[in-house]
Amino acid sequence: MSHKLRAAVAAASVALLGWLAVAQAVSFEVKSGNSTCIKAELSANFSITYNITNGTKTVIVPLPDSAVVGNGSACGDSGVSPQLLASFGNGHSLGLIFSKNDLQYQVVSLSLTSNLNDSSTFPQSSIKEVVTSVTNTSGISARLNTTYRCLSFTSFPLGGSNVTVTVTFSNVRMEAFMPSANLSTNESVCSADVPATTIAPTQSPTTAPTPSPTIPERGSYNVTDVNGTACLLANMGLQLNITYFSKSQSKVVQGIVNLQPNRTTSTGSCESTTATLVLTDNLTKLGFTFTLNDTTKKYYLSAVNMSAAWPDMTAPFAADNSSLNYLQGTLGRSYMCTTEQILPVAGNFSLNTFKLQVQPFGITGNKFGTAEECQMDKDNMLIPIIVGAALAGLVLIVLIAYLIGRKRSHAGYQTI
Numbered sequence: 268m269s270h271k272l273r274a275a276v277a278a279a280s281v282a283l284l285g286w287l288a289v290a291q292a293v294s295f296e297v298k299s300g301n302s303t304c305i306k307a308e309l310s311a312n313f314s315i316t317y318n319i320t321n322g323t324k325t326v327i328v329p330l331p332d333s334a335v336v337g338n339g340s341a342c343g344d345s346g347v348s349p350q351l352l353a354s355f356g357n358g359h360s361l362g363l364i365f366s367k368n369d370l371q372y373q374v375v376s377l378s379l380t381s382n383l384n385d386s387s388t389f390p391q392s393s394i395k396e397v398v399t400s401v402t403n404t405s406g407i408s409a410r411l412n413t414t415y416r417c418l419s420f421t422s423f424p425l426g427g428s429n430v431t432v433t434v435t436f437s438n439v440r441m442e443a444f445m446p447s448a449n450l451s452t453n454e455s456v457c458s459a460d461v462p463a464t465t466i467a468p469t470q471s472p473t474t475a476p477t478p479s480p481t482i483p484e485r486g487s488y489n490v491t492d493v494n495g496t497a498c499l500l501a502n503m504g505l506q507l508n509i510t511y512f513s514k515s516q517s518k519v520v521q522g523i524v525n526l527q528p529n530r531t532t533s534t535g536s537c538e539s540t541t542a543t544l545v546l547t548d549n550l551t552k553l554g555f556t557f558t559l560n561d562t563t564k565k566y567y568l569s570a571v572n573m574s575a576a577w578p579d580m581t582a583p584f585a586a587d588n589s590s591l592n593y594l595q596g597t598l599g600r601s602y603m604c605t606t607e608q609i610l611p612v613a614g615n616f617s618l619n620t621f622k623l624q625v626q627p628f629g630i631t632g633n634k635f636g637t638a639e640e641c642q643m644d645k646d647n648m649l650i651p652i653i654v655g656a657a658l659a660g661l662v663l664i665v666l667i668a669y670l671i672g673r674k675r676s677h678a679g680y681q682t683i
Contacts (some may be wrong), residue, residue, distance in 0.1 A: 292438040293332050297340045297351050303448040304342035305351050307441040311361060313379055316431040319391040328388060331355050348375070349443055358382030358397060361434075365443040368549055371455075371576045371583065372443045373408035376401060377423055379432050400427030403536075404545065404554035406574040406585030409455035414442045417457035424570075424589045426541060426556075456582040458511075458615070482607075485622045486528025490535035490544055497633040498537035499544055499557070500601070504621035507551070507573065511615065512581050522577070526553065542627040551575045553618075556589070557627035559598060566628050568593040571612045586616035596639050599629035604641035 297305035311330035316323050330353065337354035339362070341347050353361040364376035378401040383392045402425050409415035417439040425432040439457075442450050483504035490499035505526040513520040526546065535544040544555045556570035572587035593610050596602035603624045610618045626635050 292440075293330055293334050293353070295334075295336050295351055295353055297336060297342060297349070299342035299344060302342070303445050304349055305340075305365070305441075305443045306445060306448075306450055307351060307363075307439070309439040309441060310437045312435045313361075313381075314433040314435070315379075315381060315389075317381075317383060317389055318393045318429060320393050324389075324391060326389065328356075328359075330361065334361075356382075356388060357385040359385070359388070367411060367444050369411075370549065371408050371410050373552070373574070374405045376403050377405040377407070377425065377434065378402075379425055379434060381430060381432070383429070394429050396429075398427060398429050400425035400430060400432040402426060403543065404552075404556075404570075404572040404587070406552075406572050406587055407457075408552075408574050408576060408583045408585070409442070410576060410583070411444060412446060412451055413453045413455045414440055414450045415457070416440050416454045417460055419457065419459035421457065421459055423587075458582065458584055458586070460582075481525070482621055483525035483619075484528055486526070486531060488531075488533040488544060488546065490533065490537055490542065492537055497630050499535060499542045499625075499627045500630060500633075500635055501544060501555075501623075501625040503623040503625065505546075505553070506619035506621070507553070507575075508609075508617045508619060509573075509575065509584060509586075509615065511577075511584050514579050514581050516579075522579075524551075526551070537627075544627075550577055557594075559628050564598040565595060566598060567591075567595045568610075571610070571618060573612070573616055573618075584615075586613040588612045594623075594625060596626070599631075599636050601626035601635040601638050602641070603638040604643060606641065606643040608641070608643070 292308040292310050295305070295307045296303055309330075313328040313330070314325060315328060316325040334353045334355035337352035337360055339350060339352035339360070341350050343349035349365045351363045355361075358380075359382055360380045362376070362378040362380065363374050365372055366375045367373070378399055380397060380399045381389070382397050383389050384395045384397070386392070402423055405423050407415065418437065420435055420437045422433050422435045425434060440450060483506050485502060485504045488501045489497050492498045507522070507524045507526065509522045509524070510519060511522060512518070527548065530548045531546050532548070533544060533546055535542065540559045540561060542557045546553045552574045554572045555568060557566055558569040559566045569591055570587070570589040571591060572585075574583060574585045576583045591610075591612070594602050601624050604620065605622050608620045608623065610620065612618055624635060624638065629636065
């Protein structure tokens, strides 16, 4: 065997061993006294892009098996939300904060804290500080007293300053608000793990045998800053179009559900160039992220995520897309579209909007700015004008033809 071939085999072996190391799940257990409240087995990779002197650099950091439960972990006593904080390396940590309602628990905050002063992990970093990246819309949820299972690779982009982070999980088995010290044998399986073999190859998604929903009621939602001033306004009717595996029908169905404003609460946050709106009822959570381009002073809907735990679902549903470019408007003005819009988000989820007006930046006096109409509304206004002009033209042509004919008729009876 040649020297180059040996080197290639050695490199491949190292890569394979590295991959197997990443795939190895790390175990964590958060306890209060002798009671276990959170237990997790998971693998994770962190793709982190950071600034160096002449640009940016990206590193892939695996969650090592030496990671431990950090001091910030808690079971939620004294009004503190349950949290798993996995500490590793030189000042790095992965954080998951949980909440629950009557039916399910969910990860309401997923974060990564990176110590950019760690030169072995972030060589040539031009910033020497600790930074935290976070998302409040991970879509990770499970029914109470069940284990959340997601063996597939699932990625979550995190927002923050100075770094760009994507967390990729795999081999996840996790439970919060545990009634005992052991993971439940009942599982809530993520949508990525639902086997394709449960659907016949020739079978296409079918509509559930329910009446077609009416146009959704228009709701008014807002987000306020620390001073109580509105920083995001939204009036809209929303309709969810979801493809999922039905427990009662044992097949893939298409569920179309209107979001009910009187049962929906709104939360969110506003930063200089990002704004989020999160709409929640007991069974559904829908999140919007708007981004502002500082150079062009234009904003747009950049991300949508949605999670649901409907009774007919075999497992909680989750879908997200953080590379969208919908609802484009100008800073200080609102975006308006009264016409129905269909916004594709993922292969199994689209969002329909009705009578929409939204403004995520530059609000003055808690009121919408001047509205910029969508192209569909402009086209709908233009059609009656064109039809009216065409009818007026036709009437004019008939009138002229009548006058010419009348004049010729009179000319035939002139006296010689």
